[in-house]
Amino acid sequence: xxxxxxxxxxxxxxxxxxxxxxxxxxxxxxxxxxxxxxxxxxxxxxxxxxxxxxxxxxxxxxxxxxxxxxxxxxxxxxxxxxxxxxxxxxxxxxxxxxxxxxxxxx
Amino acid sequence: xxxxxxxxxxxxxxxxxxxxxxxxxxxxxxxxxxxxxxxxxxxxxxxxxxxxxxxxxxxxxxxxxxxxxxxxxxxxxxxxxxxxxxxxxxxxxxxxxxxxxxxxxxxxxxxxxxxxxxxxxxxxxxxxxxxxxxxxxxxxxxxxxxxxxxxxxxxxxxxxxxxxxxxxxxxxxxxxxxxxxxxxxxxxxxxxxxxxxxxxxxxxxxxxxxxxxxxx
Numbered sequence: 631x632x633x634x635x636x637x638x639x640x641x642x643x644x645x646x647x648x649x650x651x652x653x654x655x656x657x658x659x660x661x662x663x664x665x666x667x668x669x670x671x672x673x674x675x676x677x678x679x680x681x682x683x684x685x686x687x688x689x690x691x692x693x694x695x696x697x698x699x700x701x702x703x704x705x706x707x708x709x710x711x712x713x714x715x716x717x718x719x720x721x722x723x724x725x726x727x728x729x730x731x732x733x734x735x736x
Numbered sequence: 737x738x739x740x741x742x743x744x745x746x747x748x749x750x751x752x753x754x755x756x757x758x759x760x761x762x763x764x765x766x767x768x769x770x771x772x773x774x775x776x777x778x779x780x781x782x783x784x785x786x787x788x789x790x791x792x793x794x795x796x797x798x799x800x801x802x803x804x805x806x807x808x809x810x811x812x813x814x815x816x817x818x819x820x821x822x823x824x825x826x827x828x829x830x831x832x833x834x835x836x837x838x839x840x841x842x843x844x845x846x847x848x849x850x851x852x853x854x855x856x857x858x859x860x861x862x863x864x865x866x867x868x869x870x871x872x873x874x875x876x877x878x879x880x881x882x883x884x885x886x887x888x889x890x891x892x893x894x895x896x897x898x899x900x901x902x903x904x905x906x907x908x909x910x911x912x913x914x915x916x917x918x919x920x921x922x923x924x925x926x927x928x929x930x931x932x933x934x935x936x937x938x939x940x941x942x943x944x945x946x947x948x949x950x951x952x
Contacts, residue, residue: 634845635827647815648802651856651870652877653824653847678827678842679884699895701840702829704888706880709792711799718792722784722890729777729894735785 635678635702640665641686645710649681662689669693673703683710684717740918744925752922756915763907770900773835777893784890787883794876801869808863817857817866823848827881837896839889842881 639649643658650656655677659665665686670693672680680703687694687707694705707718727733742748806814824847831838855870 633829635829635842637825637827643815644802644806645799647818648798648866648869648873650818650821651823652874653821678829678840679881681880681884698891701831701838701888701892704840704842704884706884706887708880709795709799711803714792714796719785719788721887722781722788725784725890725894726781729774729781729897735781 636676637679637681638672638677639681639708640668641681641683641708641710645683645712646681654681660686666690666693669697669705673697673700677703679703680705681708682706683708684715685710685712687717688715738914738917739921740914742918742922744922746926749919749922749926752915752919756912756919759907759911759915763904763912766900766904766907769835770897770904773837773893773897773900776834777890777897780886780890780893784883784886787879787886791876791879791883794872794879798869798872798876801865801872805863805865805869808865813861814866817862819856821856823856825877834889834893835896837889837892839892840885842885844878844881 636655638655638657639646640657640659642660646656646658657668659668665682666689669680669682669690682694682705684707687705697703697705707721709715709718723733723735726735740752742752809817826845826847828843828845830841830843832841855867857866859867
């Protein structure tokens with residue numbers, strides 16, 4: 631089984647506009663409600679991977695959590711232009727904690 | 737431990753014994769599944785961590801270029817330059833079964849094979865830093881795809897490990913001891929009944945003998 635899916639990038643324009651050149655669908659949004667609606671729309675609209683900047687993701691953490699246990703889409707946090715907040719790495723540590731019971735990554 | 741609320745009959749006893757046997761078998765299988773999932777998860781999570789570090793460093797690089805490009809170019813020009821991309825990427829998604837966890841596998845498909853097609857603009861009116869930013873992003877992009885894949889796999893596997901661990905614990909600490917205790921209870925009750933039948937028979941025998949022969 632294989633289908634073709636698209637890839638989206640969500641975030642403020644300075645952080646994500648470069649991805650447009652690679653052929654990814656870029657969405658400039660900074661409003662929590664709109665991002666949340668956008669993610670729902672993209673998830674059901676043939677997008678397999680959604681990259682979202684950490685500040686944008688912080689606004690819609692509930693929506694992102696909803697898609698964690700689904701197979702698609704894969705929502706990946708990327709650092710914004712202001713710098714890395716470490717939120718993406720925290721997600722990795724959370725997964726370890728869930729699976730192992732305590733955070734054994736150092 | 738709570739004893740199950742069942743009648744102490746032989747039929748219940750044999751059905752409980754069957755249930756206990758399958759619970760023990762299930763427990764063993766689930767334990768093996770949990771161990772194997774955990775082993776694979778540990779490999780994946782290490783790669784995930786390393787990949788995330790690399791991707792974050794790569795994007796930080798691109799962002800530095802972008803910040804410079806944004807400061808030397810007007811934002812309208814910058815936006816126009818990136819407005820109509822030549823390259824287009826689609827993902828072919830298939831799935832892989834890891835211990836009955838279905839994880840997605842992404843394979844990027846590009847519209848054109850020409851590496852220069854990531855530059856969607858002429859170089860006359862744009863800053864060289866924009867080229868740098870786009871180039872840095874295109875270099876890190878294959879890793880970003882892999883990161884999306886592996887991060888999803890880790891999340892799904894973490895869920896599954898948690899679920900399996902709960903099942904193993906429920907079987908080990910609740911269901912199996914309950915069954916064992918109930919089986920013991922029924923066995924005791926049955927032998928108790930047997931003893932009581934024997935003694936009452938003996939008593940009746942005594943009484944009958946006494947009546948007919950007037951012994952003792």
